[in-house]
Structure formats: structure tokens, C-alpha cells
Amino acid sequence: MDFQKLAERLLPGDYPPPEQFEAQYPPRGLAPSAAVTRLAPSPTGFIHLGNLFVAIANERIAHQSGGVLYLRIEDTDLKRKVDGAVEAVIEALRYFDIRFDEGAEIDGPNAYGPYYQRARAPIYRAYAKDLIARGRAYPCFCTEEDLARLRERQTAEKQVTGYYGRYARCRDLTEEEIDAALAAGKPYVIRLRSQGDPAVKHIFRDEIKGEITVPENDQDVVILKSDGIPTYHFAHAIDDHLMRTTLVVRGEEWLASLPIHLELFDVLGFRRPKYGHNCSLMKMDGESRRKLSKRKDPELSLAFYRREGYHPRAVKVYMLTLLNSDFEEWYGKHPESPLTEFPFRIGKMSRSGALFDLNKLNDISKNELSRLSVEEMADFLRQWAQAFGSPEQQAYFADEEKLSRVLALCMGIGGKKRRKDFITAAQTLNEIAYFYAVPAQRDAYRVDDVTRDAVLDAFAATYDHADDAQVWFSKVKIIAADLGFAAEMRDFKADPSAYRGSVADVAEVLRIAFTGRANSPDLWSILQILGEDVVRARLRAAHA
């Protein structure tokens, strides 16, 4: 068999030799410790938490080491393409402060492009031609039906499925057979002529998983599809080599194809990058857990967190706590430091998959929001409201002064202790709604209606908007005493049976009347913000 001739027949014309690409894309002149990492999504436009998870790891490792993070678009499968997807990915990640140094749609030197795989087709073909010429790849004319039948047979025979060894029928086609098939216009793919033996295992050092055993590959995988576009495997080897990636951090669903990639790098004469296969985020699905899936878990898309109004920093902090187990401790010690100062270590990444825990995220969110200044909080809420809020909520921002007072009170600013009531923007705006409108619904009163009205009437009779907090509350105590409630908690606790209840019960009536809720920040302060007219109006409304 004249492989040289075969290569020319299959891929006629001039293709640059591999050396030319080596020269065109030379090693980057970076320090040996600098990591070049990448994100290589397919352009579906859908990103979920799992993607963010990997993205943060790649970003940290690259930028912390003085390296490069680039964006490559794996658009070899046109079925996956969605318009505007690339911009959507960049935008979504920018929200979480992940920035690329180069790549698709990124301003930069971009000396290692193009970054869309479809635009790199000639490069892949050049390497494929070289492989064919060297006898390391061959055309395969098997149809989908052929392959399906093969798979059935292998399954029935309890053999490993796939195109390999004695099952690789086209592997040993004669020149005449190939000529005939070509002449007949049969479509074909290019397959790798694998040299491996899966019985032979190697120890491989994965940056995350540690030492793992990897069998040799014997699958004659497709490297060029019938449309001349490469498969992921082939494109991965060529791109990550030519773009001089030093570390590939990707989901562990790729672990199973590592043998293929290793053989590809070897047969192409490329130096292998380092690999880190990280566990995927899991979610409970009924009784069992499974990895996050874009198909099944739309609520875990990044868009979901934006819509809910989670602060990006909260999401990022949560991702970081899952990514590096010592992050939480570090963050506790350095609450004021930028997140980028945390010494991220790939070796600290977990070997097993973490279950996504909304409770934990919510707790982190509360802490993050409680650390914002009133201005920062207002900005955050405004941005969210403009995109997702109701017209009523957007109107909150017309009176900045009032909003500031509301937020200052609800965040506990000025007091000795910050409050931590807020989790998301959506929930926050909902939480402060009573400052802007009569509460749509009310918590149940603990006392009966007669008592409620008595409290309300007594309050209305003595209310003076000019009273300070001290005087105001002393009046509440008087109302309590008049109605047979203990004015002092001390007294009530000493002898509960002597009273109908305590001043707490009376205060609750007022609280529900004004805010609709049994729980709120300091009531007197709320009334000050509401203003006397509103206070009187709500007193009347509460009677009904």
C-alpha cells in the first residue's frame, strides 16, 4: 500500500507540513510556571453552574500563575450551534468576573487563532493527511448501519463495542478496494490506526485525581468526519498543542477518552499537556444523585441565578468553597482581601463530586449582601430591578433618599450589628415592599380581633409622630399595661399567669398592622420612614 499516494488521493492539493504550523504557532514565551488554560465550550449558548465551576478553576490557575486564559469555540457539530451563543458565554462569565486574555470575540493579540474550530479545518486536514501518508490513519467506508450491526454483534458476543482490532474492517482494505469505494462515491471518514493494547495499563498523573490507571487505546476512532470536519478528540489534540495549552482542566466525563487523547498526542508527535479532570457538580434526583445536566436542570443555568438576583460574588464564593476546601478558612481570615489573593491550588480540588447545596449558597449570599454598603446594595438592586423587576419595584428607585433609609435600617447599618436578612435581589425587594405599599397580606395575629382593635385604637389615640423611640415605646408599654399585658418582659417571665401576655404581643399587633409581618426590624424606625400620613392610613386599614 502506497500511503503517500492514498493521502494525496483523499486530500489532494497542497497542505502545509506540520513543521510549518510549529513555526507559525511557536511556544509562548512565558515563564515555565505560567499556565496556559482554556475554556472550550460548544456554541449552544447554555451555561450552567458546572461550567462556571470549571471556568473559575481555569481562570484562577492561569491568572494566578501569570499565564493565559483563552476561549476556543468547539463548533464542529453544527447541530449544536445557536446564534449569539459566543457573546452569551462571554457575557455570562464576565458577570462573574471571568475574563479571557484571548480567543473568540475577545480583543487581544490572538496570535494563536483562529479560535473557532470550523475555521481551522485546513489545519486539521493537513495533520490528517500527514497521518494517512504515514500509514497511521485510513479511510473507513462503513455506514451507520454497518456500525450499528457491529455493535449488536459485539454486545451479543459480550465483546467490547467499537471499531478496533479484528472488527475494524476498513483498516486493512486493499488499494483496489479503496479505489473502488472512492470511485463509487461512497462517503467515508478518516480513522486513526490505533497501535495500543487496552490490556496494557499505565499510571498517569492527573493534576486533580492524582495517580490513575489508564489503559492503552485500541479504538480506531474517527478523526475526520465525512464532512471533513474533525471530531472533538482530533481537534483537542491539535488545538491544545498549537495553542500551546499547558494544562487542560475539564470535567471528569472526559476521563474515559483520555486514552484516545494520549495516543493522539503521541502519534502526532506532540508533547502532552497536563490534565486535571474535575468532578462534576451533582444534584439530587429523587433518591439518587447525578451530575448537573443542561438538558434536565434548566434551573441550574447561570441565567437562573441572575434572574433570582444572587449576587455574583456570592455565587463565586460558593464555587470557590467547593473548589478548594481551604478557601472558606482563608476567606474567614481575610474577609477584606480580593478573592484573587486566595492561593488557589489545583491539588486541593476535590476528587469526588459535590452535591449542590442551596442552603449553603443562601448563607453565603446573606453574608455577602450584609457586607455591602447602602450605595452598593442600592446599585445592585437597581441593576437587577431594571432587568427583572416589576414596575412597582422599579419605582422604588425614584426616591433614592428613602431607599437609602430603608436599606440602612434593614441592613442594620449604624447599629452595632449588621442584619442578615437578604439573600437575593428578588427576595430583598419583596422584603421591603411594605415600605412602599399597604401589605398585600398579613401574618396571623396572635390575639383576638377585639384585643387587636383595642390596641390599634389606643395606639391611634396617643400616637405622636414626633415622639422619639424611647417615648414611643413607653406609650406601647402603657397600652399593654392598660389591656392587662405585662409592660416589662421581666415581670411577665417571673409570673406569666398574672398577665394576658406581654408587651411583645402588643408590639406584634402593631408590627403586623404596619408591615403585614410578625417579624421586622425596629418598628419605630419603620414608622419614621413611612411618615405620619401613611402610619395613620395603615392604622385604619388594619381594622378591616
Add this chain to the structure above:
RNA sequence: GGCCUUGUGGUCAAGCGGUUAAGACGGCGCCCUCUCACGGCGCAAUCCCGGGUUCGAUUCCCGGCAAGGUCACCA
């Protein structure tokens, strides 16, 4: 089914031959207190199972079991 990976409280986890087995979230209780929140204190709850090795195994070895991933001209 084959191959690979992983198994410490409900969740995230520290631990790497000898520990009262950290810490965080969640739960529960108490204190503070006009409510809530904050804060403080406390409680319950864990080393998948079985064999080894060892004076001693959560830690090492073997075997189970369970969970996850993967077996495409998708990435």
C-alpha cells in the same frame, strides 16, 4: 455488561497508623431581646461492609458493595 473514578455526620469537608475524629451549612435547645435578624453558648448526628497487615486501623493491602462517569461521524 466492560473499563475508569469515588466512598468520613443530612450537605461541603479536615484528617494520611495512636485524635475526646476539626470546621462550615442545615436541624434542635438555651441566652440576649418588644418580634425578627445579629451575636453568644450548647446538643444530636459520621469514618460503606468483610477479611487481612499491625501492639494499634478512618488512615495501608485484598475482596465485596454502593454511587458516579464512559463506551457516537456529540462535545
